[in-house]
Amino acid sequence: MIRFFGGLASLLSGLVFGWGLTLAGMTDPGKVKAFLDLAGAWDPSLALVMGAAIAVGVPAFALAARRQRAWSGDAMEIPRNRVIDTRLVLGGVLFGFGWGIGGLCPGPAIVALGAGMGEAGIFVLAMLAGMLVHDRFLAPR
Secondary structure (H helix, E strand, O other), rough: OHHHHHHHHHHHHHHHHHHHHHOOOOOOOOHHHHOOOOOOOOOOOHHHHHHHHHHHHHHHHHHOOOOOEEEOEEEOOOOHHHHHHHHHHOOOOOOHHHHHHHOOHHHHHHHHOOOOOHHHHHHHHHHHHHHHHHHHHHOOO
């Protein structure tokens, strides 16, 4: 029964997350690119979205860090690594390039694809290819 409610909570969270990304304009590559265009017609509205996400996320992670188990009963698994290394920096640079070129990041790309935005398919395929390369050749063993 706990698994059912955990799955239902995950489904509802995903739907609310996708709705929020769409409402905020994160699934519109043009809006994202306008946010990243600091020297041109900069659109700062996504900074408010990011600020709101941080305002919600910081207390949520602080609360979660004090728990041993999630509400679903599963073990709480919060990453504890605080090392900034070459792999992390290069991953951040690749993420930034992908975000700037495609105007999408992983969550909004999947939402956009699910909403029928075919151009998001190219981004999702590239993202999946990158994940495959990482898992096959770059993941620590």
